[in-house]
Amino acid sequence: MELASSKSPKGKISPDGNILLSPAIRALFVQCIALLLSYLLYNLDKEFFAISLSPYLILVAHSLFAVLISIMLRLKWWWWLIEFIFPYAVVASLVYQLSPGYSLLIFVLMVLLFWSTYRTQVPYFPSKSSLLPCILEQMPTMPGLRFIDVGSGFGGLSLNLSRARPEQHFYGVEIAPFPWLASWIRARFSSGSAEFFLGNYLTLDFAGFDLIFAYLSPAAMPALWEKAQAEMKKGALLMSYEFPIPGIEADLQIKSSANDPVLYVWRI
Incomplete structure (x- = not known):
């Protein structure tokens, strides 16, 4: 698979692109x-x-x-x-x-x-294992579904999902070299079929995916929503773990337990 480039101008990384404001x-x-x-x-x-x-x-x-x-x-x-x-x-x-x-x-x-x-402004956040059944419950079962974890870290989520749904396609994109390398190596020795790519999710074309999952940070959510609105196809799902999109009510909010973060789900 080749990750398509996005032509969308949405999603600035820092205000006015000025590193002094980072x-x-x-x-x-x-x-x-x-x-x-x-x-x-x-x-x-x-x-x-x-x-x-x-x-x-x-x-x-x-x-x-x-x-x-x-x-x-x-x-x-x-x-x-x-x-x-x-x-x-x-x-x-x-x-x-x-x-x-x-x-x-x-x-x-x-x-x-x-x-x-x-x-x-997106530090590394590891997700909890209790997140997996929440995603599986909301994920359509259609064969060939394309899922991508934007900011996939060490790749555990996509690998676990690929083992649970072998008839679907799972990907991860990560900008930090070390977590990406670890996930790429894990994929080589895993029974799952997930693939991992080194790069910035802001350069991807979201139109090629049926479900976008993100565990980013509050600072990244407005730009993620703009990009999803501009590129994702009608009926596709956007999921965010723990961090909501300011001013946009989620279609669904899921908590696996009282102590776990919320999984927010939007249908585009």
Whole structure:
């Protein structure tokens, strides 16, 4: 199978295509401002209060400053967590004198795993095993149905579905190299018939699929809906796990248990 390119102009990755507006650049800006505020706090204490704040308290203050600024800039909640942990990770690497080789290895692994998260605002989210029967219950049983998981990660969902429905066709597309490679290798040794492709789902033509599944992020949902509306054929299904499309009521909402995220289903 060849994944067709989309001619739709829908679905910008970042506002106006400006990398300076991407969340990762803003996250770096947050850390710089938090560092400046922490430095000012240290000097104010030394000059006027003489409380002698410990380095640990300054580190805590830095992390809290970073979280507050992230909230003010309306970054997504997972950036708050990253901003809070980042200073501790830097200090830990210095205290334990992490080898440059290990640092490089961690950096390369993070790049391969998260790749263009700084642009797409779509981090890796693993889905729960309880999702599988929910999808199967709503998926038409017609032979030859074409399903694609956009942002397929390590490929578990498409592989499991292909084993359950061998008469249908299952695909996954993933932009991060490491998860894609892992899914491609898994497919080679799996009894299922799923196929995985390295690429950006925004370049696909959704018209070639009967069911689009997405487990992305809140930031990606408006563009996904515009693309689905422009390209998917009438009667096709769009499913999103956990994240709804703002302002668009789903035709169906499914929860396998009280503690599981919702599976949203729209019929185009």
